[in-house]
Amino acid sequence: MEKKKALPILFAVMFLVMSGFGIIIPVIPFYAEEIGASPAQLGFLMAIYSLMQFLFAPLWGRVSDRYGRKPVMLIGILGLSLSFFLMAISSELWMLFVARIIGGTLSAANMPTAMAYVADITTEENRAKGMGMIGAATGLGFIFGPAIGGLFSQMSLSTPFYVAGSLSLITSLFVLFVLKESLTSEARNKQGKNRPSLFSAFKGTTSILFILNLFVSLSLAGLEATFAYFAAQKAGLSTAQLGLIFMIMGFGSAIVQGGLVGRLSKKYGEGAVIQGGIIVSIIGMALILLMNSFTTAAIFLTIFGMGNGAIRPAISSMLTKTAPSGHGNITGLLSSFDSLGRIIGPPLGGFLFTISIGFPYISGIILSVFALLLYQVYKTKATTKNSLEA
Template sequence: MEKKKALPILFAVMFLVMSGFGVIIPVIPFYAEEIGATPSQLGLLMAVYSLMQFIFAPLWGRVSDRYGRKPVMLIGILGLSLSFFLMALSSELWMLFVARIIGGTLSAANMPTAMAYVADITTEEDRAKGMGMIGAATGLGFIFGPAIGGVFSQASLSTPFYVAGTLSLITSLFVLFVLKESLPATGTGEGRERPSFWEAFKGTTSILFILNLCVSLSLAGLEATFAYFAFQKAGLQPTELGIIFMIMGFGSALVQGGLVGRLSKKYGEGAVIQGGIIVSVIGMGLILTLDNFLTAAIFLTIFGMGNGAIRPAVSSLLTKSAKGAHGNITGLLSSFDSLGRILGPPLGGLLFTVSIGFPYISGMILSVCALLLFQVYRMKAPGKKSFEA
């Protein structure tokens, strides 16, 4: 398969994967409640998934460096499918927890392997474009998936889980028969260079991981509290919030799929990272002033477009320093994303109880910290084309 044809196929795979994941999002709180989960237990049910991804994403990325991207991606997608079917069949709360643990452990293979696949098949010049397409596929999946889940939930609360499991099975067949391995045959197995696990997290690259954690924390804190904030500030209802997040998702996908690659090629990933952080800070500051549906949609979309530009550019920079072991470094990056999703919601909720604006003020502070971290990174790794503005 020509490399230029592989990227659209991978885009389709990740869109289907994330659509399947998104199907259960609007249903799982009600499904868990029906089984008997309390709000605190629901929080743990959501957190345990991110915890497993935090632990296992680096391991799967490293496995994909040795044995290839395709088999690891198949494990991740089939694991996701298994977890959905187990959830659909759950009649006790502990069964839901088991399903989420299995899902988090196995599906942790998907994102780092997809990013490593992109790094394998793209030149350094086009790397950010490829990473942006994966981000766009993820964002679009999270838009269409919940809408599908909402429709099928009318039949029963378990039906969306069966739909998600079936969609994941279909996706695994697509991967098996259409997607080609991105590593050459001589690049897998014992002969492949395998740096030590934490080798990726040392020197100047460690700054980019911490920068990404700051960005992930600010996003997770916003997502956890925005519904309450928008209701208190503008009386927005769940249906309106769903539309607002859909608009934000489209804006973010547009930036990742259409602009990140072009801007990175012209100005360098460094300029895109800095610009994305600045735009997200502006958006978060504007969110503090929202007072109706229109301003909420505009301000949240501004934030989403800025935030969406950062991750693909960071991924591109990191994989350029990976010396071929792309899975090792993308696995660690995914792990830091998961850490942000674990810590961000409780931190945002705690700050919200103090003052409804604090999660957004703290998000702005975290983003400024990320900007300062990038300046440190830039000084420690001077002269790279990726920093040109």
Template structure:
């Protein structure tokens, strides 16, 4: 299969995967509450999924280096499908927790392996474009998935989980019959013999990029956890308006990742894109503090989302360029840092919000400024041409 054909196929796979995942997002709180979950138990139910991904993403990345990308992607998608069906059949809270643990453990394979797949099939010049397309597929899946879930929830609370399970299973068949392996037998043998440890991946100047990604994830997770309450108090916005705002933000982020990141990285280098993304996200976060209406909330949140969306693909591109082998090891560790941000971000954002409604956003600005300064250290010490302005 030509490499040019592989990227659109992978885009379709990740869009379907994230659509299936997005289907259950708006339903889980009500479904768990119907079973008898308290707000604290619901928070734990959401967090345990990210915890499993934090633990297992590096492992799956390393496995994909040794045994190939395609089988690991299939394991991740089938794991999602299994977890969705288990959730649909759950009639007690412990069953939901088991389903989430299984889903988090197995689906941790999806994102790092997809990014490693992109690194396998793209040249260094086009790496950021490929990473951006995966980000765009993820963003679009999270836009369409919740809308589908909301529609099927009108039939029954368990219906969205069955739909998500069926969609994920169909996606696994699509991978089986259409997606070709990107890692040659020779490359697998080489990477299996020279598998770098996690500690080797997290060393030197590249460690700065992992920390930077953690700060970006923390800021986004803190915003997502508190923005509904913030917008309600500042601008009197309701659930329907907030859903539309996040949809607009998602489209803006997907547009940047799918259309601009690759072009800008090729012309100016990933370093410039990362710095620009951080500056735009800082401006957006600061503007969010001043929202007063639906229009200002939509515009300012979209500015933040576009800046934030540009960072991850460029960081992924730089990291995979730093290691010609072991792409799965690198992307697995990066996904783990993403998950760590999603674990810490919501409770931290909620705590800061309880002190003052603006604190989650002020702390996000501070974290982003610190990340920007950290990147200057990386830029000064890295010889990579990708950092050229």
């Protein structure tokens, strides 16, 4: 039976987690610069977090299959809190790097565990809806978090880190006393006896979905890394205008993930949602090349964000349906591919931008087309496999 009450609680948890993370986003560059970081060192500081998540997300997902979602989620949130407080008291650059390494290593537990939790408490019919709600919570957190961080940064550059750390502590208490464990003792014991290998999810036709997700992540990361420069040159947009544009995009993406993905998946299937999301994101990225004002930038980026936002929940839902158990193993590996995209995407986008300001978006379109073709390959192989089994 579906545990309907648990999903809104998990939504609140992930919103608070991502709000805390979002608080420090607008402050980190200035804080690191104040301590003495060069632009190159700042790049490494940002990348090391994603690298740790790439390495540890599959491990945490696997641990949650064995010991339960709640304790692993607590580790992730408390680890995030610790990293924020360590950053707040950092007086040397190496201290910031230590804090980011700790934060990336431990907080890598949050997203795969949350997605595995959704897989535990939802029926296959409503799986995409649950995954979409997690995506919406994440998106909304990234909208409100930076606004809060910008406000508290007026007091001092270290204040947002204390606020983020405190919010994460409060969130951990909420998880401890309100969120119920989703993985039964019977399920944990069963998985303990028949534990799949760490990369068992990455095999056969399902491996195609992981690669598809990587392409989607690469195109998004490349856009995020270069859009500020692109918009400034194409339309003369200010930092404040860019912040508002990303907020509008975030709301559009959250609406799609929280309200439409579940309904469309139930009616047409996750495959149709993945294909539709890729097509819409291609259209949005192509239109971005034509932007010439604040209005066109906001509209075109929101179109891209709505298409891109539909893809990940549908992929998560489809992948978790491929196995009756070991959902943490699957979602951990999926999160790892997301992180890999965030590691490779920004420097690749920056390099392409130096060649021509439109190249990151043209490459994003090409990657998305490849993703669309990959899904067709997956669909053909899955259909053939089902026919043979029948």
